[in-house]
Amino acid sequence: MENNICGYAPTFEFDSISFSKFLLLFSEIVENTAKVMDGHLQRTTYISAHLAETLGLSENEVKFLIISSMLHDIGLLFVIKLGFVEELDKLDRSALIDHGELGRWVVKEMSFLEGHERIAEIIRFHHVDYSPGLENRIPVESLVLVGADKLEVIARKYKQPWMYKKEIMEAFSESKLYAPVREAICKLIKDAPLVFWYNLFLSRRAKREYLEALLGDIPLKFNASNFLKISKTIATLVDFRSPVTSTHSARVSSLAEAIGEMMELPARKRFLLKIAGLLHDIGKLVVPIDILEKPARLSPVEYAIVQTHIYFSYRFLRQIGMPAELVEAASFHHERLDGSGYPFGITGDCMYIGARIMQVADVFAALCEKRPYKDRWDKGVVLSTIKAEVEGGRLCRKVYDVVEERFDELYAISEKAARDAKNRFEGFLMNVAIGKEKLAEIMGF
Template identity: 30%
Template sequence: MKISLQRTIAALTGALDFVGIDEVHHGKRVALFAFSIANELAWEKSRCLDMLYAGMLHDCGVARTEEHRHLTDTLEWDGAQAHCERGETYLLACPPLQRFATTTRWHHTRWEDLAAEPLTAAERLEANLIFLADRLDVLLAHYITADGLKNEILWEYPAIIERLAGMSGCQFSPELIGALQRAAGREEFWLQCDPPYVDEVVDEHLMHETPVELSSQEALAIAGLFARTVDSKSVYTLEHSTRVAQLTRYLAQARGVTGVELDLLEIAALLHDIGKLRVPEEIIDKPGSISIQERAIVRRHSYDTGRILKKVFPNLPLAEWASMHHEDLIGTGYPSQLHAKDIPWQARLIAVADIFQAMSQDRPYRPRLDSGAVMAHLDELLAEGRLDAELVELLRRHVDNCYRLAVHGELPA
């Protein structure tokens, strides 16, 4: 499976930025600051690019809006380490991105404390660079508006640099602070972070990178990383994406699907809810009915999923398979109100697996249902013409195993 690993990182970073709800591009701005400072230090090009990627991935352990707010409200927060450790765990489980695990793990640790950790000199400097770039972006936030970057930054930035320089030797490496002071004197250092330009500037750094041939297992590992981030938004959705993917693969195999198509289906199912990173957890965790405004926020997640996956897999059908999981066969679904003839069977299968797993899982507004009650609900939807009859019957024939997968994530021994 040939994809641009670099562009995949950039596209999925855009999904992580949804966690801020009202603030986007944080990951890419951190990446650009880190790249610029590394460049100022005359690091090798490959190392500078690794700092670009590390900056985009540094918050892969953040899924909850409340956590994001704490991280952006102050320069230091006592609870910051939790997302660093989650991010390290996610990256270690993803072979194509493992090399960024150490930087992610230590990117909120003070410079004076890094010396006591089992790290090389290069690892300490790289982790501290991401910390510096991350905190610099927090201070820049005051100058970011819906329309763009405030021009005031071009004459008021010395106060930001002076504040960070005051932390030299304790929070930040003196070497990195010196490079920041030199780089910050150039207008382009700040203007590259103007919201209309951020994506374009990142793309310019990536345009000469060679696509990487990934095995299906490596692509699945990347999808799994982001699925875990999505599912960690709420205790009620833990393992949801993973188990929908297991159900989808199991049922597709029962239908006779093999090879690359089977892997693509699993990837699409793993990422079907990636657009939900934009939905605040207070809506996901709400025990009662949601308002019309909250429903609108929830309903856009499948569209967001499609837009993200089109960037990651531009020449594959994964985006449509994943983004159609809330369509139904009679045209009353979303986001496109498609009818049966326009919905491929792969999307119909993910829809069935998604409903079955969600009904088999505890949610804030109800406990999980037993397999009989779940099938009764599917039969109601089937009677209304919303679901694919063949796929519902396929699930019915394997309902015991499917329920085991939905609830426990494993088949009987």
């Protein structure tokens, strides 16, 4: 069978997961990162779709414009202090360049997405002011996205924007836009029926339904290989936001898969463990980087914020319709057998083996990692710390027995995963740094 991963190729059980759910999830994660992002990506996409119609873009251009609009600010996940920005048009120059370039390199990773190279380019230029000839240097979809993004940011300043069409149009007279895009925006502001504005600003639900239908037409095959690629992209997003976390999901995934194999679990369960490891901290995407990187112990409030990540992991994975077993393995990793874990506080009898393995893998990985407030721990201390948790009745003894017996092997697997991740992370940072210089030049900064 094609795309056979660990001897297992899921065919039917991911049917409930669709491409539109993933894109909606990505946009919601970005919209969750800061108050100022609220609704921005989905509203921008809604506007883009209407502009595309007026501008008569080709079928492919429309498709790429829609996908890039949904993802365009994904680079903001990496921007520090976003929580202190009051309006999106108050982002400073370096934040504008950073998130364009970061977004580009994140989307370049999305090889499961048809046209991802082009989509990455469109996103890269979504804040470039128009100057004569620009339409020959950047994708036409970028020129439209710049306008859609601006309209959203300006219109959202009014409670009932449809009553301030004149003011909104005036605001556009100052912005540097590609003339056909400016005309299309003015036409949209003038002629759109009230339902356009109501959908845009009064109902999250209406927008979601509209976007689901729009994205539903874009085909993406969910086979095991694509599924793994998507999970790897998510792990990259989670890990690469900060050097502190840069190897974590990679370590956990390889440890969980290896322990599963040593415990002779069937291929299907091992595959789910590998994916669960990649996705287990997806909820960390809504934890501000400032907290992840704080060079000291966290305050009680900061710690409380970090703890919520597991709840978001659970919500996000359920939302995209992952199999229950995978959701549990991924989002029970802070539960403990004696009920002392969080956020569910469930006890061992409610946890199947996948969740127990993930709990050990997560502790194992964390102990091997350097944090701003602690060094990485010695090999011996890693094992004795896990053992103490087992003796205390918090982690699973059956899992521990395997870990103890084959500790050196597991340690080497975890180190290799971390080395590979570190190399990829350094490559990523280098690409972004080089790209940023060029982008700044094109933006005239």
